[in-house]
Amino acid sequence: DTAVSQTPKYLVTQMGNDKSIKCEQNLGHDTMYWYKQDSKKFLKIMFSYNNKELIINETVPNRFSPKSPDKAHLNLHINSLELGDSAVYFCASSQDQGSEAFFGQGTRLTVV
Amino acid sequence: GEDVEQSLFLSVREGDSSVINCTYTDSSSTYLYWYKQEPGAGLQLLTYIFSNMDMKQDQRLTVLLNKKDKHLSLRIADTQTGDSAIYFCAESIGGYQKVTFGTGTKLQVIP
Numbered sequence: 001d002t003a004v005s006q007t008p009k010y011l012v013t014q015m016g017n018d019k020s021i022k023c024e025q026n027l028g029h030d031t032m033y034w035y036k037q038d039s040k041k042f043l044k045i046m047f048s049y050n051n052k053e054l055i056i057n058e059t060v061p062n063r064f065s066p067k068s069p070d071k072a073h074l075n076l077h078i079n080s081l082e083l084g085d086s087a088v089y090f091c092a093s094s095q096d097q098g099s100e101a102f103f104g105q106g107t108r109l110t111v112v
Numbered sequence: 113g114e115d116v117e118q119s120l121f122l123s124v125r126e127g128d129s130s131v132i133n134c135t136y137t138d139s140s141s142t143y144l145y146w147y148k149q150e151p152g153a154g155l156q157l158l159t160y161i162f163s164n165m166d167m168k169q170d171q172r173l174t175v176l177l178n179k180k181d182k183h184l185s186l187r188i189a190d191t192q193t194g195d196s197a198i199y200f201c202a203e204s205i206g207g208y209q210k211v212t213f214g215t216g217t218k219l220q221v222i223p
Contacts, residue, residue, distance in 0.1 A: 004154070035213075042213070042215050042216070043155075043200060043213035043216075044213070045211065045212075090154060090155065092155075100145075100157050100160065101157070101211070102157075103154035103155040103156070104154050105153060105154045106153075106154055
């Protein structure tokens with residue numbers, strides 16, 4: 001059973017398009033996150049949700065909008081994609097804000 | 113401020129010990145973590161240490177923390193080819209609310 005699953009695993013799209021990445025966790029966790037890993041493998045937090053409420057919103061362009069329909073899901077919607085958005089995006093979840101996080105497999109986004 | 117630094121690359125022979133180093137700048141860190149990322153996979157938590165501890169051992173893994181120098185290391189004993197991966201250290205304040213990751217160290221194990 002996959003604990004944290006992201007779809008799609010690979011996404012290639014053209015500049016200017018709008019796309020979504022979905023994340024689901026079946027661990028019953030309260031907190032979910034989105035991380036961006038750039039080409040240099042640097043991992044940076046983008047958003048954190050706790051029980052469907054936004055907790056952390058780092059300096060991320062407004063084109064990125066997370067949506068949490070319920071606490072098991074945290075989807076990432078990106079408008080007007082740019083070349084610089086190309087990266088691997090990781091979703092994660094944790095029991096609460098003080099517990100270890102479990103990561104998904106990542107979504108490799110390539111903007112052409 | 114928050115800054116976590118690691119050397120980018122480490123190569124060791126199979127059977128030797130590997131030591132991956134990390135420095136951080138935030139003295140109020142409460143948890144420090146080591147994550148492993150295998151090619152095409154997500155991040156796997158290997159171990160973590162509370163900031164009031166100096167050392168933690170878990171099978172082949174030994175974590176050493178020098179809080180005065182803000183230096184964290186991960187020692188892997190008897191390194192195997194399956195240990196080849198990228199290793200990230202990370203720090204957090206007050207739990208996992210906001211974790212800052214290092215740049216990652218790519219470990220290459222030579223048979």
